[in-house]
Amino acid sequence: MTAATSTQKIRVVVAKPGLDGHDRGAKIIARALRDAGMEVIYTGLHQTPEQIVETVVQEDADAVGLSILSGAHMTLVPKIVELLRAQGIEDVVVTVGGTIPADDIPQLEELGVAAVFTPGAPTQEIIDFLVSAVGKREPR
């Protein structure tokens, strides 16, 4: 499968867990992924981990991008990953974006987060990453 054709099929949930209302980044990413040909479902703000996992399941998503700028990532991300696993979901690519201190990144990766994007990450880098990470999975 070439990158171009797989891009068109990728279904991504862009989610805003927690209470912070900083949605600039999430909306820019959602739009950039859409412009790159992906199917994007943006959850809107103030989502609980349960709501996000439900959206991932219902939308049969290939990937979920979690945007967190409140500092609550070490609470919210493990919760979301745990709920995904509880649903038997192992192959959805989980990425995190936002103000994430470098020290926290290895811990998030250990949980199963495929990539963490901090402020300044170019949108193309995120697009390329998703194309590659989703493409590498076992065929569903």
Added chain:
Amino acid sequence: MAKIPDDERSPEQLWREAFDATPQRDVPFTTLSGTPVEPLYTEADLAANAAEQIGLPGQYPFTRGVYPSMYRGRLWTMRQFAGFGSAEETNARFHYLLDHGQTGLSTAFDMPSLMGHDSDSPLSLGEVGREGVAVDTVEDMTTLYKGIDLGEVSVSMTINAPAAIMLAYYVVAAERQGVPPQQLAGTIQADILKEYIAQKEWCFPIDPAMRIMGDMIEWCSQQMPRWHPVSISGYHIREAGSTAAQELAFTLKDGLTYVEQAIERGLDVDDFAPRLSFFFNAQIDFFEEIAKYRAARRIWARELKESFGAKNPKSWLMRFHTQTAGVSLTAQQPLNNVVRTAIEALAGVLGGTQSLHTNSYDEALALPTEDAVRLALRTQQIIADETGVASTIDPLGGSYFVEALTDKIEAEAYEYFKKIDALGGMVAAVKANYPQREIADASYELQQEIDSGRRVVVGVNAFTEGDEGQTALHRSDPAMERGQVDRLNAVRAGRDSAAVEASLIKLREAAAREGANLMPLLLDCTRTDASEGEIVQALQEVFGNYTESPVF
């Protein structure tokens, strides 16, 4: 290219020819907001009525500043926004800032407090005390300002959807110090429209939220003569990705909408307009920002005087707080942010700000450390006391470029006013997602410029070598959340539950009644130690909640 005696060409023509003959750098000469910038501005760029438009400081239309003396009389208030963890921890930071020469306080609340959730709500998990201080009851508010004379220091509180509740807490906390509301000086943000536009922290649908805000403004106009009951904020609109003109237009239109609402409620414009204040962003495009502040003063003065017929000259004054742009800070090479912040702060000062918050260089990474906060404050002190820029009023007044840019941004704001009016006013425009969409488009365009390298961000898409890596970061104490929940439970255990319930029932009844002012009832709830979450839930039973249909 000296002019030869029989040369008919004007000096301007000669300059243009010489300029055109010179190769130019291959970069877009536009402002951060995308406005084209000419290579040179001259007298020809000034408006025909420039003398009148520019005017003098302290005189209508106030382009050069709201006061006749500006910083010759008194420097701007150095007001660093602070808040994290518990009320006790933030109180210690306040004492630290006051001890280091800060002249006013500014309070940041945590996300649960901003959204009207108690610290023990499942929705608050992981957010308690993270981005600001956790305040659940009047007990926390009392601790927050312990040892600080609220009759003396001016206090700003950044909270919006539950602003009326927090103001009630503050009034009762002051009452416990023996300070009556009439003596309290400060500002509560309470700008609800920009929440739906940009900041996105809400508790209720737009219409009841506008009513609660109106109740608070009305109550303050009667009880708190030294208080600014709203800080009409462009800051968050800009942070969400707007252009400078959008920040200006949407903010002023929000403000004009609050004026209309207060007049509709029967208030005299001169009874409350002098207490309205503003809050703008200081982005990195130096001259564009300065022009924005100058245009803002002129528009506000004109609208209040001409459109609303305000007679008191104080009603015409647009006084504002400035904060340097959080979004301009980069996680890469964080020390570069010291420089960005200094330049942005200088723009705020040259734009005539009344108070200023300078961001700390580590804020793209985490909440600021104490050292970073001190450096940010020192940045203001260097601008104030070393650079000499505060020695003369509006030093850029009369600059061809700055005046032309001021006129341009003013005209752009009026274009937006027209579009918003055509949609039925700001409330209708917000409900139709109009400003939200404009901002999303602007932020996407800017991101594309950065991604393509057309717009340089040093350390991010250019000059990326030599990232100094990790800087010491503020870490939240994980035990904090539990401690806050314990304190809340202790308050709940010690209060008269029947009195709490009775006060909440009365609040609900009043909320369901058109025309009842909710402020006195919120004060009653506060005195029974009702928590913020309980009060918000009681109101939501009547008003419902708000769900956004996001545009991107």
